[in-house]
Amino acid sequence: MRKPRDKRSWSEYEQVSSLKFRERFVTEVSGFGDVRVALIYPNSYEVGSASLSTHVLLRKLNELGSVRAERFFYNKDFLKYYSFDSLTPLDEFKIWAFSVHFELDLMNVFDILNKFSVPLRKEERNEFHPVIIAGGAMTYFNDNLLTEVADVVHRGDLSEEFLDGLSAVDHWMHRKEIIASLETEHVTPFFSDVLGESVFISPDSVFGDRYLIEVGRGCFRKCRFCVAGHRYGRPRFRKSDEVFDLMDSVADFTNRFGLVAATVTDYPGIDEVAEHCIEKGYELSVSSLRLDSVSDTLMKSLRLSNQSIFTIAPEGGSQRMRDAFAKGISRGDILSALELGRKHGFRRVKMYYIYGAVFERREDRQEIAEMALQASSMGYTSVVLSLNPLIPKPGTPFEEMPMESLSGLRKYEKEIRSELLVEGVKLDFESLKESQVQFALANIDKSHSRELLAHVERGVDPTPILKKYAEEVNSKRKEWKKHGKEEYSGC
Numbered sequence: 001m002r003k004p005r006d007k008r009s010w011s012e013y014e015q016v017s018s019l020k021f022r023e024r025f026v027t028e029v030s031g032f033g034d035v036r037v038a039l040i041y042p043n044s045y046e047v048g049s050a051s052l053s054t055h056v057l058l059r060k061l062n063e064l065g066s067v068r069a070e071r072f073f074y075n076k077d078f079l080k081y082y083s084f085d086s087l088t089p090l091d092e093f094k095i096w097a098f099s100v101h102f103e104l105d106l107m108n109v110f111d112i113l114n115k116f117s118v119p120l121r122k123e124e125r126n127e128f129h130p131v132i133i134a135g136g137a138m139t140y141f142n143d144n145l146l147t148e149v150a151d152v153v154h155r156g157d158l159s160e161e162f163l164d165g166l167s168a169v170d171h172w173m174h175r176k177e178i179i180a181s182l183e184t185e186h187v188t189p190f191f192s193d194v195l196g197e198s199v200f201i202s203p204d205s206v207f208g209d210r211y212l213i214e215v216g217r218g219c220f221r222k223c224r225f226c227v228a229g230h231r232y233g234r235p236r237f238r239k240s241d242e243v244f245d246l247m248d249s250v251a252d253f254t255n256r257f258g259l260v261a262a263t264v265t266d267y268p269g270i271d272e273v274a275e276h277c278i279e280k281g282y283e284l285s286v287s288s289l290r291l292d293s294v295s296d297t298l299m300k301s302l303r304l305s306n307q308s309i310f311t312i313a314p315e316g317g318s319q320r321m322r323d324a325f326a327k328g329i330s331r332g333d334i335l336s337a338l339e340l341g342r343k344h345g346f347r348r349v350k351m352y353y354i355y356g357a358v359f360e361r362r363e364d365r366q367e368i369a370e371m372a373l374q375a376s377s378m379g380y381t382s383v384v385l386s387l388n389p390l391i392p393k394p395g396t397p398f399e400e401m402p403m404e405s406l407s408g409l410r411k412y413e414k415e416i417r418s419e420l421l422v423e424g425v426k427l428d429f430e431s432l433k434e435s436q437v438q439f440a441l442a443n444i445d446k447s448h449s450r451e452l453l454a455h456v457e458r459g460v461d462p463t464p465i466l467k468k469y470a471e472e473v474n475s476k477r478k479e480w481k482k483h484g485k486e487e488y489s490g491c
């Protein structure tokens, strides 16, 4: 392993070391094989260490025996990229496996490849370049760009077939042989029944020092804008006994737990798990809850866990919008959830909304403001609205819908702000420029993927190209704008 030789590398090395030494491993996951695989999460350590994909891959790959898998996270200032497991620099790894979960993370993948002078287009790589694998949530709905970049794209959940292919790799193999061994037959996403749990805990993760347990994957609700509801496969859940066993087995390390699922409140064992936590004195938090299925027991457990903010997602401002989104919740459900929050002593609430669908009207947005004021009047001293523009994504019923123009969205943002200049209400708008880039990347086709890569390789800022592409996609969807509006006007 090469030690740092200059000041900048030392600083990078120390940053990685200090994060690494604050981690506590619950399960032994070191690999000792000679096939070195870099597991790269192309987002910050805080985000990547909270993603169960990092934990599952680290455990599963190292269990193979012949493999030594180590973690890397994105940092725009890093140049060497030292591993979070052995502090070995990235360029000593023969296989680089990227877990791409968010569209904007693709930019970070490009940045890492560029920094190491690895050609972005797979056909330009030679024997001296690492084998690039791509997997993660992006592969469930659009892999056009990934198939141009990665030598191997693994679609969907981690499959046994892929693991078998990896265990057949020998470190003396040539690139072509490794690629051939890793290619699976899955041209559509693979759905596994195996759910994940933490192998380490870190105070620096976005979920804090919590042990995470995936209790469910997939969602039967099928809200029209949501990729998880349409592309993550049928819902599968973990048995509650298994959750109790996992919690009890790590109670010496931590008594703080986080449950992860598309919608944790749809997990059939949620009340039993909440009761178990109350009984054992464990702290519980949940990644997401559906406001029409929150129970007293869950709220009690969350409150006893010192959770100070209560988070709900009405998504649509008005009933018309919630119906158009197929959200399946009413104004009465929102009010009941807010009342339940107050009953359990919550004084802070966060509400997620999607605004700016092309069929939305001014009065729909006005109801967002009304609900925020209603929450204030119920005794919430802090009301935070997280407001995200609708980004139509492939694989959902909205896949042919245009995204509202930036000028339109800016106008709506202004409108909502002007109605909520109220003490105790905070508005948190998603960046519109980033949302537009996200829309372009989510919908990118093959030829634009190639064009984009050619620009990025030459060091050209991809943002204007993606902005132009987003406009092109929108102009092709003008028809939808007419008929779609009609379709949803009665909702």
Ligand code: SF4
Pocket: 219, 220, 221, 222, 223, 226, 227, 228, 229, 230, 262, 263, 290
């Ligand atoms: S928005 Fe939530 S409830 Fe709706 S489909 Fe997606 S994960 Fe399920």
